[in-house]
Amino acid sequence: MKSLRKKILSFSISLAMLSSLTFTPAGQYVFLNSTPEVAHAATTYNLPTNTKDGVILHAFDWSFNTIKSQLPDIAAAGYKSIQVSPVQGTKDTSTDPSKWWLLYQPTNQSVGNAQLGSYDDFKALCTEAKNYGISIIVDVVMNHMANNGNNDQLDSSVDPSFKNSSYYHNQGQCSNWNSRNDITQKGIGMPDLNTQNTDVQNKAITFLNQCVDAGASGFRFDAAKHIETNIGLDANQPWSGNYWTNVLGNLHNKSSLYIYGEILQDGTVDNVSAYASFMNVTASNYGGSLRGAITSNNLNIGNGMGGLTNKDCVDFVETHDNYEDGTSKALTNWQRTMGWAIAASRANSTPLFFDRPTGSIGSAGETLWKDTNIVEVNKFHNAMVGQNEYLRWTNNNQTMLIDRGTLGTVIVNAGGSTYLNSATNLANGTYTNHGSASCTLTVSNGTIAGNIPGNSIIVLYNSTTPNPTPTPTDRVTWTPTTPVVGSTVTVTYDSSNSALKGSSSVTAHWGYDSWKGTTDTVMTKASDNLWKVTLTVPTAATNQLNLCFTNGSTWDSNNSANWSISVTKSGSSTITYPRAGYTVDYDSSTLVKGGSFTIYYKGTLANSSKVLLHWGTNGWATVTSTDISMTKRSDGFWQGTITIPTTATQLDFAFTDGTNWDNNSSKDWHLTVN
Structure with a gap:
């Protein structure tokens, strides 16, 4: 959620008080047997096993029941996960689409609201989604509570359990957006929760576990940049706090959850690398560059991901904030499709497709999410899990090629019809477009050639099944997955599909926490094009190791993105039950x-x-x-x-x-x- 400087301030609304209800013990209810549900195997749709490896449909402002009714089409369209809008209580029951922001001003931390549906509706959605192999990601608002029209004052509808003054920072609203203290300890248009407070953290843990226990498979943390960390720019600062360590560390089924945070990059005080050690993060810079590329028809935006490592980020053409504040609203469907083909064809990131609203809150939005070209790119993304990427541009940068290993390529042509004659990593053969445009191209000895229609998306891969699942061939792996500082990590590098193929020697060039203490360590040859090295993680490291590879003259830097290995200060410990803060x-x-x-x-x-x-x-x-x-x-x-x-x-x-x-x-x- 962006600063409320850019949003309409809410109006003060008086809510009628609900009459108290008398509870009848559960044992006195009459329960009807439900009709058995049919499980639709995920393999029917060839969706990835892991949420991170798939694509996300942001069903913006769709109700739980609306989403549930669309699950067959969503699975068939290749979406591994669905992001639902905030599930917490709201201060107004309006479904006016111009009041979308109501969902981002919560009155409690509990599942169910007037716009999207009840707890039972949410749980039923999660249960049915699992039958299709689909994960439900919940957009949660944990930084602040609803105001009454005055930025610093709670709305009267806020749950009484959140009306304790000590639960808020009470430092007014942020005016210095270059101050890390201000953006984490002051408000962004609403009363700012004191996220260092133990009670506030315990309430968050309880709510998030309510979501998990109902069937949620992950979370998007709204305004995550405004909740302090205890590392990076926040380390040893007066505002430092353990919110992320404590809250995320106490989630049920933590290892199976996909978690990312909204971190709008500013290049100075976003502390994005610190957040990336706790969760995946939004690639907001990349999204801005991508929108610039598709509106200028100059698709060359480089190999990186806006300063982030691919595996750490959620990439997108637009988000609900970009759309609602007008930043991306002028994009045409063709431009959005073109941008999606680029974003969703990249390796290792998790792309999010934002579905624009067309009616009242609760109803489904537009149908571009199931356009033929969008769907075929989704299927390509799923089929290429584990394949590396190589990006090329031709035709005055109006045509972009995204190779994924030797198995597939997506070509985005923003210009007119053209004859393509380009280098490629694709295996020899004849490839026919899976998308809507009529196009067949031939690959021979590292060159792809043929005519490409104007304004087209070309999706190429050959297999005997509609959606192949290739064997993963990540060229850099390491063990343990998250090494402990002061201990060792063994890195394996497969150079068979890189510029270092056939090298007689390979050296790991590495450092820590954004390339501090850079060191060169010679690797040991395990077999042809397979190299290993064991490194000791410096005790000064707080976030990650950074590395790339060279043979002395040629470098493999992962298309300028390099590789990073998250590290931790201590080894994982056994969870002891019961845990403090739980009811x-x-x-x-x-x-x-x-x-x-x-x-x-x-x-x-x-x-x-x-x-x-x-x-x-x-x-x-x-x-x-x-x-x-x-x-x-x-x-x-x-x-x-x-x-x-x-x-x-x-x-x-x-x-x-x-x-x-x-x-x-x-x-x-x-x-x-x-």
């Missing part, structure tokens, strides 16, 4: 049919003389006749263990002291059993 905690890896599953509770009934665990399975289709009497621990948690029935696919539970209930705000708790 309900458990080890999700033990959610197994027939296994023992322990639940820890420290919620609103924690001070009662007894707490009972009321539970059932499969959407309360089966309810236990006897509640489990939980045991009080010395740390204040109550503990109870369930033997999960072998017939269970879902575990349902709530808590009672015999009189009062904690039922997760009438939603109960529902966990998927493996």
Whole structure:
């Protein structure tokens, strides 16, 4: 979310108070058996296994049920993941599309709002999406809360649990955008949460895990640049904080989540390399350069990713902010398609396609996301996972070629019809365009030739199946994946598809934290074109190692992007349950049919003389006749263990002291059993 200097200030809106509801214990409900759902194997659509390897459809302002109804088409169009708009409560129930910003002024940290749908709607979407092999990424707003029309004042509809003054920085609004202190400790148009505060962090952990437990597979952190880190430009500063370390470190299923943050690059105080050590980041500079290229028809924007490493970033033609503030609104569909073909054909980054709104909030937007050329580029992206890239330009920079290994090429022609005669890495053969334009090109001995129509996207790869999945051939790998400072990391370099192929010797040129302490280390030849070296990570390193390779005269610098290896200060540790800050905690890896599953509770009934665990399975289709009497621990948690029935696919539970209930705000708790 960009600074509210560029957005319309919200109007003060009085909301009618909801009448309080009387809770009926879950065991007294009548639950109907649901119709079994059909699983649609992800391999039907050849979607990648990992969210990071696929493409993201930003279903901007689509409701959960609208997205759910479109899942078959979204999967068929090659999208691995869907980014939903913010799921938190809003201060206004309006679905007026001009009030899109309402979703970025949350009143709470809980799933469900008037515009997109309820918690149950969200959970149903996540469940159905998994049947198609699709991941749901949640746009979350954790930096601030809703204002009442005055930037520094909370709206009256903000949840009472967030009305504690100590939960906010209370330093006014940012006016010095070149001050790291100001952009992290002052507001951007709304009351700025005190993200160093332990209670604020614990609330964030609880909310994010609510999303994960409902089925979310990742997050986009809105305005992430405005939440301080404890490294890079923030290290040892008065405003330094451990928000990212603590919050991200306490997420359920952390290793399987895809997480990225909105870091608008400014070249001075964005601290982007620090954020990249916690999560993937938005390639905002690259997006700006890409828009410039497609509007000028000069497609040569270089090999880099706007100062970022490909594997660390989410790239795009436009975002909802670019569109809503008018930056990209004038782009034509052809220009956006052309830009997408470039962004989504690149190696290792995770591209995001923004679907422009056409109606009220909650409805589906325009249909360019399933245009033939967009879809074929998506399928190309999925088919080329693991292949390196090589970029070329010809025809006065009006034509761009993106080679992916020797298996495929995307050609973007912004000019008129032309005869192509260019170097290529493609294997010899005849290739026919998968896109809408009629085009067949021939490759012979490293040259690709043939006529290309004007204003066209040419998608080339040959296989016996519509969407081949080649064997990954990353030319640089390392172990361990995240080395610890002071320890060693072994780097393997495959030069068979690089300019160093056939070299008699190869040297690793490396440093740390943006090329500090650069060193040259001779590599050992393991076999033809395969080189290895073991490096000791300097104890001074805080973020990453940087490296490239040379034979003394020729360099392989990953098309000027180089390679980076994230490092950590200490090794991973075993998680101990229960974790501080949780009201309900458990080890999700033990959610197994027939296994023992322990639940820890420290919620609103924690001070009662007894707490009972009321539970059932499969959407309360089966309810236990006897509640489990939980045991009080010395740390204040109550503990109870369930033997999960072998017939269970879902575990349902709530808590009672015999009189009062904690039922997760009438939603109960529902966990998927493996």
